[in-house]
Amino acid sequence: MKINNFWIRVLGMFGIIGGLTLFAGDMLFYYDGSNVNFNENMGNASGFRVIASGLTALIASWFYLIGLGQVYVALKPTKPFLRTIILICFGAIFTAYGVIHGAYVAIATSAKLATQYNFDLNDAVHLATETNNVMRLIIYPIFGVLSILFIAQVWKKNTLYPRWIIFFFPLLPFLVRDLVCTTLSGATKTVVCGGYLNLILVVFFTASTIGLWNIKKDAVQS
DSSP states (O other), rough: OOHHHHHHHHHHHHHHHHHHHHHHHHHHOOOOOTTTOOHHHHHHHHHHHHHHHHHHHHHHHHHHHHHHHHHHHHTTTTTTHHHHHEEEEEEEEHHHHHHHOOOOOOOHHHHHHHHHHHHHHHHHHHHHHHHHHHHHHHHHHHHHHHHHHHHHHHHOOOOOOOOGGGGTTHHHHHHHHHHHHHHHHHHHHHHHTTTHHHHHHHHHHHHHHHHHHTOHHHHHHH
């Protein structure tokens, strides 16, 4: 299949849909009116919501990895060695999104049991939460390497991306996450902060699709 502008846009849409799918999974776990205690909300979520949220992790990770094809196209002018490292980092992070979200089923299940049998909620979810946090710690260095290489290559114009894509790369939104969440409250905080990591990927893939919307045919095939 020849990669043209149509398919580049389709690949971007897969990334966007992946983000929206996992965002929906976040809300199935977390959303409960104005309560911003995520553990309590998971404890009150129905079994159907917990199962459905777990399934979104599998589907969204597939969509994210398909969307990675758009990034591959954008990186064609980059040196093969650097392009490979960037793509591996992206792939590792997109896979981790699904794995870590799926692991939240253990937290939600523990929270539900604690709510049902009046256990201490924090003690009940402690082990599952710590496991989840350890998995995140493994991903942070990969994200750091990705950020340095991706931003450097875009800034040097070694990709098909315009430089402004740097402002929509997940690094900056990730760094200001705590600042953003401290300014919000109620249902807005649950929606934005509960789904924050997937929302920043929706923004990235949207910006990526716009940035590559009308790239020249010879640039894609070079």
